[in-house]
Amino acid sequence: MIDFHRDLNEPQREVVSDVDHPILVLAGAGSGKTRCIIYRAAYLIHERNVPPWKLLIVTFTNKAARELQDRLEHLLHIPMRSLWVGTFHSICLRILRYESSSLPYNANFSIYADDEQKSVLKKIYKEHGYDVQKYPINKVLARIGRYKNRLMLPEDIDIAETKHNPFLGGFLQIYRHYQQALLMNQAMDFDDILLHTARLLRENSSVRAKYQDIFQYIMIDEYQDTN
Structure with a gap:
C-alpha cells in the first residue's frame, strides 16, 4: 500500500496530486523531482484509475531511464512492459517499429x-x-x-x-x-529516430490521433534539456 502522506513532503504531494492541468516543476538537485514523477504515476494509477499504458514518462539518458523503470516497478509491482517509460530515442523507436506500415521501412530496420x-x-x-x-x-x-x-x-x-x-x-x-x-x-541513424517520429505524428493524422488517445498523461524528467 502506497502512503503518499508518509513518503512525500507537502510540496511533493502538491506536485503529485495536481494532475488536471499542465505543470512545470522547478527545484534544485536532490529535492525529489524524479521521486515526484514516480509517485505521480502511482497516484494516477491507484487514485485516479488511469491504465498504466496511458502514461508516457520520458527522460534523457539510458541510466536515468533504467532508474525510473526500476523504481516504478518496485513501487507499483507491475511489469514495465505495461508502461511507456524510456529515453526520447527508445520511445520514438518503439513507435516507429509499431507504425512501420505507415513508413517506407519494415519493423526490423x-x-x-x-x-x-x-x-x-x-x-x-x-x-x-x-x-x-x-x-x-x-x-x-x-x-x-x-x-x-x-x-x-x-x-x-x-x-x-x-x-x-x-x-x-x-x-x-x-x-x-x-x-x-x-x-x-532499411536503416536509420539516431537522429532519424526522432525526425521520422516527429514527422509521422505531424503528417499522419490517424497515427497522431492514436497516440493522442493513448498518452493521457505525459511526464518529462530533466525537461530543461529539451530543444
Missing part, C-alpha cells in the same frame, strides 16, 4: 551508429567522386545532424541557398545520397 554512418558516406564518396578534403566526413555528418534536429530532410532545404554557397550545394547532394542509402539498407 537497423540503427546505424557512427561507424556505420561513416561507412555509408565513404561508399557514396567513392561511387560519386566526392572529395573528402572538400567535404570532410565528420563535418558532413555534423551538418546532417543539425538539419535533422530541425526536422529537415534534403527536400526541405531551400535550393536557392546553394547558389551562393558551393559547399552547401555539394553537401545537399551528399545528404540526398546518404538518405537514399539508408532507406535502401
Whole structure:
C-alpha cells in the first residue's frame, strides 16, 4: 500500500496530486523531482484509475531511464512492459517499429551508429567522386545532424541557398545520397529516430490521433534539456 502522506513532503504531494492541468516543476538537485514523477504515476494509477499504458514518462539518458523503470516497478509491482517509460530515442523507436506500415521501412530496420554512418558516406564518396578534403566526413555528418534536429530532410532545404554557397550545394547532394542509402539498407541513424517520429505524428493524422488517445498523461524528467 502506497502512503503518499508518509513518503512525500507537502510540496511533493502538491506536485503529485495536481494532475488536471499542465505543470512545470522547478527545484534544485536532490529535492525529489524524479521521486515526484514516480509517485505521480502511482497516484494516477491507484487514485485516479488511469491504465498504466496511458502514461508516457520520458527522460534523457539510458541510466536515468533504467532508474525510473526500476523504481516504478518496485513501487507499483507491475511489469514495465505495461508502461511507456524510456529515453526520447527508445520511445520514438518503439513507435516507429509499431507504425512501420505507415513508413517506407519494415519493423526490423537497423540503427546505424557512427561507424556505420561513416561507412555509408565513404561508399557514396567513392561511387560519386566526392572529395573528402572538400567535404570532410565528420563535418558532413555534423551538418546532417543539425538539419535533422530541425526536422529537415534534403527536400526541405531551400535550393536557392546553394547558389551562393558551393559547399552547401555539394553537401545537399551528399545528404540526398546518404538518405537514399539508408532507406535502401532499411536503416536509420539516431537522429532519424526522432525526425521520422516527429514527422509521422505531424503528417499522419490517424497515427497522431492514436497516440493522442493513448498518452493521457505525459511526464518529462530533466525537461530543461529539451530543444
